[in-house]
Amino acid sequence: MIIIKIGGGRDVNLKGVVQDLATLTERFIIVHGANAVRDEIAAKMGYPTRSVTSVSGYASVLSDEKAIDAIMMGYAGIQNKRLVELCQQRGINAVGLSGIDGKLVQGSRNKGIRVRQNEKTIMMRDFSGKPKQINQELIALLLDHGYVPVICIPIIDENNVAINSENDDIVAVLQETLHADTVIQLIEAPGFMDDIKDDNSLVPSITRAELDAREAQVEGRMKRKMLALKKLMENGAARVIIGDGRVDHPVQDALSGKGTIIQ
Amino acid sequence: MIIIKIGGGRDVNLKGVVQDLATLTERFIIVHGANAVRDEIAAKMGYPTRSVTSVSGYASVLSDEKAIDAIMMGYAGIQNKRLVELCQQRGINAVGLSGIDGKLVQGSRNKGIRVRQNEKTIMMRDFSGKPKQINQELIALLLDHGYVPVICIPIIDENNVAINSENDDIVAVLQETLHADTVIQLIEAPGFMDDIKDDNSLVPSITRAELDAREAQVEGRMKRKMLALKKLMENGAARVIIGDGRVDHPVQDALSGKGTIIQ
Numbered sequence: 408m409i410i411i412k413i414g415g416g417r418d419v420n421l422k423g424v425v426q427d428l429a430t431l432t433e434r435f436i437i438v439h440g441a442n443a444v445r446d447e448i449a450a451k452m453g454y455p456t457r458s459v460t461s462v463s464g465y466a467s468v469l470s471d472e473k474a475i476d477a478i479m480m481g482y483a484g485i486q487n488k489r490l491v492e493l494c495q496q497r498g499i500n501a502v503g504l505s506g507i508d509g510k511l512v513q514g515s516r517n518k519g520i521r522v523r524q525n526e527k528t529i530m531m532r533d534f535s536g537k538p539k540q541i542n543q544e545l546i547a548l549l550l551d552h553g554y555v556p557v558i559c560i561p562i563i564d565e566n567n568v569a570i571n572s573e574n575d576d577i578v579a580v581l582q583e584t585l586h587a588d589t590v591i592q593l594i595e596a597p598g599f600m601d602d603i604k605d606d607n608s609l610v611p612s613i614t615r616a617e618l619d620a621r622e623a624q625v626e627g628r629m630k631r632k633m634l635a636l637k638k639l640m641e642n643g644a645a646r647v648i649i650g651d652g653r654v655d656h657p658v659q660d661a662l663s664g665k666g667t668i669i670q
Numbered sequence: 671m672i673i674i675k676i677g678g679g680r681d682v683n684l685k686g687v688v689q690d691l692a693t694l695t696e697r698f699i700i701v702h703g704a705n706a707v708r709d710e711i712a713a714k715m716g717y718p719t720r721s722v723t724s725v726s727g728y729a730s731v732l733s734d735e736k737a738i739d740a741i742m743m744g745y746a747g748i749q750n751k752r753l754v755e756l757c758q759q760r761g762i763n764a765v766g767l768s769g770i771d772g773k774l775v776q777g778s779r780n781k782g783i784r785v786r787q788n789e790k791t792i793m794m795r796d797f798s799g800k801p802k803q804i805n806q807e808l809i810a811l812l813l814d815h816g817y818v819p820v821i822c823i824p825i826i827d828e829n830n831v832a833i834n835s836e837n838d839d840i841v842a843v844l845q846e847t848l849h850a851d852t853v854i855q856l857i858e859a860p861g862f863m864d865d866i867k868d869d870n871s872l873v874p875s876i877t878r879a880e881l882d883a884r885e886a887q888v889e890g891r892m893k894r895k896m897l898a899l900k901k902l903m904e905n906g907a908a909r910v911i912i913g914d915g916r917v918d919h920p921v922q923d924a925l926s927g928k929g930t931i932i933q
Contacts, residue, residue, distance in 0.1 A: 480747040508754055
């Protein structure tokens, strides 16, 4: 089993990804982002995406009710359905699902984000949270009958409310349950870069032991990503490949050793 | 089995509908609209919904690529997911699906709409078509495992392209396959009105024989609806109830004999 995580940037070559996936003989599921599309929709709808940085230094999107609407439109709406359409055109019988459909991804809502505002630390509570559990029965039901789940946010919280969540965390919980051999993460970069400004600084491989050091090295969203990678390895992935989603054959390239391999 | 078709107007009481559905003991599936939400999104995104009237007098939405994007955002995105969320909050384990997911609703794309333009009759081809077939296996798979399908456009054409389609036609094809005893259509009116401008002109019942006469009586979209109703009856529905979606208990009221019953 392979878990394919497709980043939500504008330049990810979705056609190329799907074309590659159609040639896989192993079972796979897809988790996709849509932040570029979401941000465009939110801005045009008149409620632009807002970010906050917590006192502990993690940046995240502030997910009020309108932001969840934008997620539904951008992720579960246009990005999910256009991706399912591409899959169908390549003979992959995709079924697009958000985490609330059949309670596919169940989480617990955050108590609040501690942020500094006017020199005070306040708690801001939004509709976001951490995924905790997967509806494994539904995923198995679909896979066993030849359907490929194409999964995105929102997820569902303990009170059955739609909430935002980090895709890296969703992939980690999926991995915990499904025990994929390989997790492929397709991003808008050649892989993990030692220096984000230097195109020649690709790190071809990272050992589990090195992940801690790397985590200390990076900031913001990338810090979250490193934590999520550590969790993936703890949850039994034999290898995680961070590959370039912008090339002609993003999945083939990743599987043939391009990008960054963590094992 | 009951098929519930929920109209896509602003004033349909979705909470009330879902609350009623949670009390049903019979199996049911949901087909929903979202035209009000879709139109709002399309306008704000800068590509407002356009309508054309064919030379034979049927009005329909002109579905270019951007219109399909708006359908994905409005129907499969926000309306479908908010409805699934409401269902989950009432203990209905809903799974939202568009017609392209698992090829749930397969159709054939229209050759074009014959319209009059500058005193000439021209063919306008868009991304719209007629539903022809249902993936019955997928619906059964979900129902048999306790999931309630919540279905919306787009549907998928013979070349695996996402296309727009009339919900009335989708319901008719679902009925042809699933043989529901009862089809409930919830709209923004007390039922079928003899005079659309007269609130007291509700027609409490229509016989199959009367449907032909009614079809001649009405125009535009309503004409399509009458044709679809005839098809439903031909496809073995014991009764079709057109009920008010705006009241406190839309489904209970419809089942208790309010609205218009066709049988």
